[in-house]
Amino acid sequence: MSVRNFDNEIHTLKDTPFGYTVQLISGKWKMVILYLLAEQEKVRYNRIREYIGTISDKTLTEQLRQMEADGLITRIDRTPTIREYTLTLEERGGSTEKITTRCFGKLKQLKAAASGNFA
Numbered sequence: 001m002s003v004r005n006f007d008n009e010i011h012t013l014k015d016t017p018f019g020y021t022v023q024l025i026s027g028k029w030k031m032v033i034l035y036l037l038a039e040q041e042k043v044r045y046n047r048i049r050e051y052i053g054t055i056s057d058k059t060l061t062e063q064l065r066q067m068e069a070d071g072l073i074t075r076i077d078r079t080p081t082i083r084e085y086t087l088t089l090e091e092r093g094g095s096t097e098k099i100t101t102r103c104f105g106k107l108k109q110l111k112a113a114a115s116g117n118f119a
Contacts, residue, residue, distance in 0.1 A: 024072060027066070028063075029059070029060070029063050030063055030072075033048060033064070033067065034067075034072070036051055037073060037086060037087045041086060042084045042085070043084065043085055043086075044082065044083065044084050044085075045064075045083045048060065072087070072088055073085050073086065073088055074086050074087075074088045
């Protein structure tokens with residue numbers, strides 16, 4: 001969506017669809033978490049923590065809660081101690097899933113091209 005076609009009054013970048021999207025995914029670990037969830041259907045909390053490696057439980061919990069509140073991910077409680085996360089398939093989360101999947105696909109192509117593997 002172009003800013004020129006945006007009907008609402010724009011005061012700052014946050015007032016645009018792009019700015020809103022950036023606000024949702026900003027944060028040191030949110031794109032990493034989205035990438036992991038885009039690659040795998042459901043991921044347990046501990047697997048996310050292991051994948052990132054250098055994140056504290058407090059920070060990971062905060063990031064996951066923010067993403068859940070924003071509708072990007074869904075938390076599934078299997079038992080009181082086992083939590084899984086998945087990308088949300090609601091309208092907002094579904095469109096985010098498509099965008100992140102396309103972005104990650106393009107990044108893989110660029111990485112392959114840079115390494116000489118033109119697959």
